[in-house]
Amino acid sequence: MSLLSVIVPCFNEEESVELFYTELMKNHDFFRGKGVEIEVIYVDDGSKDGTVREIKKLHERDERVHMISFSRNFGKEAAMFAGLERSAGDYVVLMDVDLQDPPSLLPEMFSYVEQGYDSVATRRVSRKGEPPVRSFFARLFYRLMKRISKTEIMDGARDYRLMTRKMVDAILSMREYNRFTKGIFGWVGFETKWLEYENVERAKGETKWNFWKLLLYSIDGITAFSTVPLMLASLVGVLFCAVAFLMIVFIIVRKLIFGDPVSGWPSLVCIILMTGGVQFFCTGILGQYLAKTYMEVKNRPIYLTKEEI
Numbered sequence: 001m002s003l004l005s006v007i008v009p010c011f012n013e014e015e016s017v018e019l020f021y022t023e024l025m026k027n028h029d030f031f032r033g034k035g036v037e038i039e040v041i042y043v044d045d046g047s048k049d050g051t052v053r054e055i056k057k058l059h060e061r062d063e064r065v066h067m068i069s070f071s072r073n074f075g076k077e078a079a080m081f082a083g084l085e086r087s088a089g090d091y092v093v094l095m096d097v098d099l100q101d102p103p104s105l106l107p108e109m110f111s112y113v114e115q116g117y118d119s120v121a122t123r124r125v126s127r128k129g130e131p132p133v134r135s136f137f138a139r140l141f142y143r144l145m146k147r148i149s150k151t152e153i154m155d156g157a158r159d160y161r162l163m164t165r166k167m168v169d170a171i172l173s174m175r176e177y178n179r180f181t182k183g184i185f186g187w188v189g190f191e192t193k194w195l196e197y198e199n200v201e202r203a204k205g206e207t208k209w210n211f212w213k214l215l216l217y218s219i220d221g222i223t224a225f226s227t228v229p230l231m232l233a234s235l236v237g238v239l240f241c242a243v244a245f246l247m248i249v250f251i252i253v254r255k256l257i258f259g260d261p262v263s264g265w266p267s268l269v270c271i272i273l274m275t276g277g278v279q280f281f282c283t284g285i286l287g288q289y290l291a292k293t294y295m296e297v298k299n300r301p302i303y304l305t306k307e308e309i
Contacts, residue, residue, distance in 0.1 A: 002036045002090040004110075007083030008097045009076050010055075011045040016097045017054040021065070024095075024103045034110065036091070041066045043083045046073035052307070059309055069307040077179040078303040080159065084168055093162040101160035102197065109162040109195060118190035119163040124156040125196045152186040154194060161185065177302060178292045229285045236278055244275075 006024060010017065021040065031038055042055045044067060058065040068082050080094055091113065095101045101122070109120040159181060163171075170188040171181075185192075 002034075003088060004031060004036050004038050005083075005087035005089030005092045006038060006040045007043065007080065007087060007092065007094050008040060009043045009045055009079035009083065009094075010047060010051050010097050011073065011076070011079075012047045012049045012051060013097045014047070014050040014054050016099065017042065017051060018058060020095075020097045020099060020103075021058055021062075023099060024106075027103060027106050030107050031110070034114075036110075037064070039064045039066060039087075039089065041068065041083050041086055042097075043067075043079040044069040045076065045079045046070045056309070067307070067309040068305055071304040071306040074303045076159075077181055080181055081172075081179060082303050082305075084172055087168065090165050091162060092165070092168045094159050096158075096160065101158060105160075105195065105197065106162070112193040112195075113162060113164065116191070117193045118167045119161055119185070120193045120195055121154070121185065122158045122160040122195045122197060123154050124158065125198060153182050157182055164190075166190070175302070177295050177298075177300060179302070229288075232285075236282055240275060240278060 008020065024038070024040065028038060040058075042058075042065065044052050044055065046069075052067070052069055055065065055067045059067065066086070068086060070079070070082075083094070084092065091110070093106065093109070095103070105122065109122075112120045167188065167190045170190070171184055174184055174188070
């Protein structure tokens with residue numbers, strides 16, 4: 001039989017662990033009929049609640065349930081990479097434990113893989129239940145990424161994706177420390193089928209993604225798959241040099257023709273502050289790329305395992 005590896009990152013999700021397993025196993029007969037066995041790999045991302053305990057209970061009942069537990073919270077990107085690295089399946093799917101990635105879509109997703117697609121990706125066509133401000137900035141981020149990056153990142157794209165082993169191996173070959181998996185999916189290519197569905201709210205618990213974390217995540221995505229901000233910083237520098245040169249010429253000409261002394265210190269202060277602000281902004285952009293380079297050359301492991309079943 002073939003094997004389907006289901007990778008489930010978890011962080012403080014004790015209420016959802018068994019609920020997810022129950023919903024997932026409703027597809028057991030379908031996959032058995034296709035000659036496919038299921039293994040479930042829960043990746044505990046340094047949870048502080050009873051997540052590990054709940055996973056161990058499931059393992060005692062079903063040996064197809066596995067667990068990787070991190071020594072601390074390394075983030076969802078590291079959890080997904082760990083799951084991909086440990087997966088043994090001919091097919092691999094990434095899913096959220098909160099059931100916002102409906103397991104009921106798996107049969108349809110698998111049917112497209114059977115048709116020859118290398119991956120079946122999902123995207124939400126609505127954001128029902130999300131705060132309007134978050135939805136606005138999320139859509140803004142995807143529009144921006146489409147303009148400044150050559151990597152395909154679909155609006156509303158989820159990490160929920162069924163892949164063949166060939167595509168998983170390609171993703172694992174990218175061992176960068178600063179990971180943005182949505183961009184990596186697009187960068188490696190392969191033939192992908194997009195599956196649309198309405199937004200599903202969490203079954204249990206609360207989201208771990210606040211506005212600040214999402215903002216930092218979006219900055220990671222931009223700097224990981226686009227160098228346009230660096231180009232913009234250079235263009236802004238050239239523009240300000242040109243403006244400064246024109247102002248110098250204007251002041252000299254005015255002095256020679258009218259003999260007016262250069263006055264107006266408030267406007268001068270405003271110009272200095274604005275120029276300084278732009279310089280710091282551009283330096284900050286350079287700092288983001290330099291910081292990522294610094295973290296990469298350290299060659300630290302993406303995650304550390306505390307316990308594994």
